[in-house]
Amino acid sequence: MIMKILVIEDDPGALRFTAYALQQEGYQVLTAANGVDGLKMALEETPDLVVLDVMLPGIDGFEVCHCLRNTPATANLPILMLSVKRRESDRNMGLAVGADQYLSKPIGPAELVANVGTLLVGSGAAPVERGHQTLEYLGVWSHDEMETD
Amino acid sequence: MEQKKMDFSIDILHELRTPLHSIQGFIRLILDGKVPDTETQRQFLTIVEGETRLLNNLIDNLADTFVTGSGPMVLKKERISMKSVILSAILEIGSLAAEKEITIDTDLDGAVPTVEGDEQALGQVVANLLHNAIKFSWQGGKIEVGARKRDGNLLTQVTDQGVGIARETIPRLFERFYREPSSIVPTTCGAGLGLHICKQIVEAHGGHIWVESEPSKGSTFSFSIPLAPEAGEQPV
Numbered sequence: 001m002i003m004k005i006l007v008i009e010d011d012p013g014a015l016r017f018t019a020y021a022l023q024q025e026g027y028q029v030l031t032a033a034n035g036v037d038g039l040k041m042a043l044e045e046t047p048d049l050v051v052l053d054v055m056l057p058g059i060d061g062f063e064v065c066h067c068l069r070n071t072p073a074t075a076n077l078p079i080l081m082l083s084v085k086r087r088e089s090d091r092n093m094g095l096a097v098g099a100d101q102y103l104s105k106p107i108g109p110a111e112l113v114a115n116v117g118t119l120l121v122g123s124g125a126a127p128v129e130r131g132h133q134t135l136e137y138l139g140v141w142s143h144d145e146m147e148t149d
Numbered sequence: 150m151e152q153k154k155m156d157f158s159i160d161i162l163h164e165l166r167t168p169l170h171s172i173q174g175f176i177r178l179i180l181d182g183k184v185p186d187t188e189t190q191r192q193f194l195t196i197v198e199g200e201t202r203l204l205n206n207l208i209d210n211l212a213d214t215f216v217t218g219s220g221p222m223v224l225k226k227e228r229i230s231m232k233s234v235i236l237s238a239i240l241e242i243g244s245l246a247a248e249k250e251i252t253i254d255t256d257l258d259g260a261v262p263t264v265e266g267d268e269q270a271l272g273q274v275v276a277n278l279l280h281n282a283i284k285f286s287w288q289g290g291k292i293e294v295g296a297r298k299r300d301g302n303l304l305t306q307v308t309d310q311g312v313g314i315a316r317e318t319i320p321r322l323f324e325r326f327y328r329e330p331s332s333i334v335p336t337t338c339g340a341g342l343g344l345h346i347c348k349q350i351v352e353a354h355g356g357h358i359w360v361e362s363e364p365s366k367g368s369t370f371s372f373s374i375p376l377a378p379e380a381g382e383q384p385v
Contacts, residue, residue: 105167
């Protein structure tokens, strides 16, 4: 089953980068450039995970996260927050409003993909093989080696 | 004031990190061999180029903030075409608009008279206004940039159909250390530094800058600067 990831990000460059990095790993990617559209899509499209920027026009990522957590349909949706706000107080805020993970930008594709994989496996949305794919991406584990062993 | 300066510095760091994030990300994807298609590689490198220009523009803004904080702004004034200033600015950051499927329309068909000004500084004003317009536009939105003669001045306008600005925010938007508090109302986080610089540059040209906006409908940023004297009146 192809897993669906919703990326909510207003910076066009960052949105394209995140979407591409995830598509390369076989995810279906939906995108929204602001919090309101992101919330709508999260309800209508039932994604398996949300990658959420913090500094968004309209309502910010903290509020989006808070809304998702307080809506029954999305209360358990894995949320990965990604932001240039990297002070400890920002991270604490992200976790306080319900993010499963809070990562600071800049972040490379390997770290992004690894964290998405881990959250999906942890939530039960993805089979453990997804975790193996992540390890392969990082060059830690090779599927071919494993099969010949 | 100290708290304001502190918040302002943090905002600058955020603004600098935003383009760095996609620059590093795209380069890493390409170096990791994750972008085999050369056309996609070209698109990504075009975005990287746009982001480095943006970074350069931010650094210019920052340098100007230091300068204007310590004395009058020094301008290199010459007779320039505002039309070419606008078109260069669009070319410079147009790739960012394309990523958000935003179209930029220009209204430059009428005779756009020349002004006496600093080409680089005025280019920075237009680039800042355009960048804000892109940032606060919705996906697939439209931006209009136009310039025309009005009452002995050249009026330049950048209009978007984006999130707009809350009425109570407008009077403080051009302040040096202003940042809008994050809240339920539409925010303009990150716009403060650029707008303060725009105001400094426009006023150093003897002009003024203002904004008209409506939340959820969009904003029009306008600035007017005096026209260059007629050719016959031009001092030799």
